[in-house]
Amino acid sequence: MTSPRIESIPATRSRLSLYLDLIRWNRPAGWLLLLWPSLGALWLAKGGFPGVHLLIVFTLGTILMRSAGCCINDVADREFDRHVKRTVNRPVTSGQLGVKEALAVGAVLALLAFFLVLTTNAPTIAWSFPALAVTVIYPYAKRYISMPQAVLGVAFSFGIPMAYSAVLAQVPLEAWILLAGNLFWVLAYDTEYAMVDRDDDLRIGMKTSAITLGRFDVMAITGFYLAYLAIWLSVAWQHVPGTILLVAFAIALAQVAWHYTLIKDRTRDGCFKAFRLNHWLGFTLFAGIVIAFSWA
Numbered sequence: 001m002t003s004p005r006i007e008s009i010p011a012t013r014s015r016l017s018l019y020l021d022l023i024r025w026n027r028p029a030g031w032l033l034l035l036w037p038s039l040g041a042l043w044l045a046k047g048g049f050p051g052v053h054l055l056i057v058f059t060l061g062t063i064l065m066r067s068a069g070c071c072i073n074d075v076a077d078r079e080f081d082r083h084v085k086r087t088v089n090r091p092v093t094s095g096q097l098g099v100k101e102a103l104a105v106g107a108v109l110a111l112l113a114f115f116l117v118l119t120t121n122a123p124t125i126a127w128s129f130p131a132l133a134v135t136v137i138y139p140y141a142k143r144y145i146s147m148p149q150a151v152l153g154v155a156f157s158f159g160i161p162m163a164y165s166a167v168l169a170q171v172p173l174e175a176w177i178l179l180a181g182n183l184f185w186v187l188a189y190d191t192e193y194a195m196v197d198r199d200d201d202l203r204i205g206m207k208t209s210a211i212t213l214g215r216f217d218v219m220a221i222t223g224f225y226l227a228y229l230a231i232w233l234s235v236a237w238q239h240v241p242g243t244i245l246l247v248a249f250a251i252a253l254a255q256v257a258w259h260y261t262l263i264k265d266r267t268r269d270g271c272f273k274a275f276r277l278n279h280w281l282g283f284t285l286f287a288g289i290v291i292a293f294s295w296a
Contacts, residue, residue: 072139
């Protein structure tokens with residue numbers, strides 16, 4: 001199999017520049033996808049503003065853990081990434097960073113996130129271990145599971161039960177319902193992401209939801225979005241019913257319709273644009289919840 005050409009990169013690139021590239025520092029949309037549902041869960045668990053401490057812990061913790069996850073993912077996928085146009089120049093794949101060095105960076109970031117969790121409570125500290133385990137497992141799920149996006153959905157949604165735990169020292173059923181709803185959102189946007197690489201993934205034998213769903217991909221993504229919005233609205237409505245919440249979810253629904261127009265022809269550019277804009281969908285729901293509580 002012939003690998004795509006790895007473009008030459010100046011040897012003078014600093015280690016800091018490579019590390020920032022490794023953790024996708026110039027692409028904040030990734031950690032925003034994790035942040036909005038975690039913060040939304042904090043507000044719902046607390047019944048309003050959760051306090052500066054928890055806001056800082058979950059914001060910084062989200063950024064750190066997403067960055068650590070990128071390090072693990074790039075090491076696990078380095079051989080596959082050589083054959084994918086979008087990922088061929090990643091630092092580990094292109095040989096600019098070694099495997100041990102990338103894993104060391106990831107370990108430091110995860111440790112910093114754990115130090116933040118230590119400032120919460122014992123139940124939240126305990127939940128941080130399965131959260132880390134799912135983060136480590138996900139990159140390898142793509143080799144064996146036909147819908148690895150479901151595993152990613154759990155990893156990207158674990159901030160929700162941890163938020164409830166940090167506020168209430170327990171994880172009620174409501175948190176798991178929100179996690180299930182958020183999992184549908186992850187299935188939607190990561191299937192859009194997988195549609196970008198579908199040709200390359202088919203060639204190298206990678207398993208993705210875009211391949212598994214086949215010609216039903218666009219229909220399934222739309223259904224995932226609708227399930228996500230319905231579940232989150234049903235839970236948020238129990239806390240702060242009213243016009244503000246309905247307006248926020250109506251705006252989110254309009255974004256789903258826009259995403260449909262972007263992905264219906266299955267073009268790389270359209271699918272990638274839809275994926276990149278998903279953080280605005282999450283922000284819309286979060287903003288609606290915050291404003292609804294503020295005006296309640």
